[in-house]
Amino acid sequence: MRADAKKNYSHILTVAHEVVTEHGADASMRDIARQADVGLATLLRHFPTREALFEALLCTNLDALTQKADELEASNSPDEALLSWFREWMAFAQSYRGVVAMMAAAHTNPDSALYASCAAVHSASARILLRAQAAGKARTDMNGDDLFGLMSALGWLVDLPSFAPRADHLVHIIASAILTQSEN
Structure with a gap:
């Protein structure tokens, strides 16, 4: 160039x-x-395309988010890693208004410019959940798709001004519903 x-x-x-x-x-x-x-x-x-612009805008942040998942897996207990992952996701989701819906649509569409980055976040979420499940710290009747869906729904919800101030509280509620033996 x-x-x-x-x-x-x-x-x-x-x-x-x-x-x-x-x-x-x-x-x-x-x-x-x-x-x-x-x-x-x-x-x-x-x-x-708009997606190509968002891919360029989000790529660095999504890569950093995925790297954070790797760090959480290596350094935190499984339940703490899952809770921290939710908080990292929320911080990311709140940094770009309206991006969560775009990501939720892109993570299953290989033709999307955002697919690879979104798939990496989805995969990281699934790994963190599996680790918590294997340690007996998370409910076993859910999978990575369920977790990504909950994270996307929560990200969309706190994108609304009336819910943004309640983001931490909502993260705590959802994490409490997923974690089985944690003092979060």
Whole structure:
């Protein structure tokens, strides 16, 4: 990539992050281009779809989230790892309004630009759950799909302004329903 194209790419991502943080995942591509002071064609050359833009925006954060799962698996007790994973997920979900619904749809769609990153988060969730189940710390009548669904539902719920202040409380309630022998 040429130096000026690389600079445009970075600038567009910075502006897109600001716009999405303020207006959510439904932010207009045209508004992002306008605020980045580039033409819509320039934006679309770098990011031909909304999902491609979100993949670029989210990739670093999703990779960090997946790496955090690896750290939790290695360093925490299984029940603490699961509870910490929920909290990490919520922090991520709250950093981009409207992204959870997009991720929930993408994690089973191999054609989605977000598929690989979402599948990695789903897989990490399943591993953390399996570890807690194997240790007798989590209910055994659920699987990774159930956990990802609960995490997505909770992420969507706290995306609503009336529920955002209750995020920690809601995490505690759901974790208490999953964990079988924990003082969370």
